[in-house]
Amino acid sequence: MVFRxxxxxxxAAILVVGAAGCGxxxxxxxxxxxxxxxxxxxxxPPPLAALHAQANELLPGGRRAFLAVMARxxxxxxxxxxxxxxxxxxQTEFPAFQKVAVSLGRQVAFLGLxxxxxxxxxxxxxxxFPVPYPSYVDPNEDIAGMIEAATYxxxxxxxxxxHKQVYDHAGPYTSAGALEQDVRRYAVNDR
Numbered sequence: 468m469v470f471r472x473x474x475x476x477x478x479a480a481i482l483v484v485g486a487a488g489c490g491x492x493x494x495x496x497x498x499x500x501x502x503x504x505x506x507x508x509x510x511x512p513p514p515l516a517a518l519h520a521q522a523n524e525l526l527p528g529g530r531r532a533f534l535a536v537m538a539r540x541x542x543x544x545x546x547x548x549x550x551x552x553x554x555x556x557x558q559t560e561f562p563a564f565q566k567v568a569v570s571l572g573r574q575v576a577f578l579g580l581x582x583x584x585x586x587x588x589x590x591x592x593x594x595x596f597p598v599p600y601p602s603y604v605d606p607n608e609d610i611a612g613m614i615e616a617a618t619y620x621x622x623x624x625x626x627x628x629x630h631k632q633v634y635d636h637a638g639p640y641t642s643a644g645a646l647e648q649d650v651r652r653y654a655v656n657d658r
Contacts, residue, residue, distance in 0.1 A: 497562030497643070498597045504569050508599060511573045514540050518576055521601035523593045525586060533578075533603050533610045537630060540576045544654035545626040549580040549611055550602070552592035554620040560639035561596040563646040568599050571647070575654045576600075580616070582608050625653040 499507070508519050517539070526532060537545065548564055550557040568577040579602025581589045586604065593602070603610055611617040616624050618637065623646075625634040634653040640646040 494558045494562055494596075496565065496596050498565045499569055504599055507569045508572050512543070514543060515573065515576055518578070518600050519572065522599045523597045524601040525581060525589055525593070526601050526603050528603070529605075530609055530613055533580075533613075536578070537626075541630060542628055543576045544574075544628055545576040545578060545630065546650055546654055547578045547580055547614060547616070547624045547626070549582050549605075549616050549620065549622045549624075551582055551584045551620055552588040553584065556639035557621045558592075558596070560621055560641070560646075561598070563640045563643040565596060565598055566643040567646045567650055571650055571655065572599055575650060578603065580605050580610055580614075582606070582611050582617075582620070623649075625649070627654070 498504075504522075508516075511519060518536075528535075550561065564577070577598070577600040579598065579600060581602045582605045584604075584606065589602070589604070605611055608617045611622075614624050614632070616622045616635065621639050623636040623640070624632060625636075627633045634649065636649060640649075
């Protein structure tokens with residue numbers, strides 16, 4: 468009897484921990500109002516303004532399209548966040564990206580990378596969590612593999628102004644403050 472009770476308690480604990488680790492808690496959007504986003508990003512340099520014009524879009528084109536946008540962004544630091552609609556930790560961290568991409572979007576290029584996902588689910592996810600930058604569709608993780616981000620969900624890769632990869636953050640950001648600290652450390656202040 469004690470052994471069965473212990474097994475039941477262990478099983479229940481595993482379910483609770485597993486649900487928490489997979490994003491059991493529902494995240495809610497932290498997107499600023501569109502008028503605030505427009506005001507905050509007004510006057511962005513043309514390459515960054517071009518990204519803002521594609522806000523919340525899922526872009527096709529694979530490696531070639533991704534490399535083309537990276538070439539256009541040379542001279543600006545870039546933060547690439549790999550996510551998926553089915554990823555609970557991605558959902559919990561997206562509100563941080565909603566805030567930080569607005570507050571630092573005139574200095575830093577943000578790009579999303581939607582991996583191993585279905586377009587309809589990804590589009591629904593972006594309607595729930597709108598961001599002021601586009602995401603590239605990467606169903607087979609071709610782009611993720613190219614930038615060495617094919618292991619974790621979510622995963623954030625930082626590039627300096629010369630587009631040298633300077634940092635790789637595996638796992639979710641737990642707050643906008645933690646994300647902003649890394650963006651400032653590895654993107655804004657990295658010359």
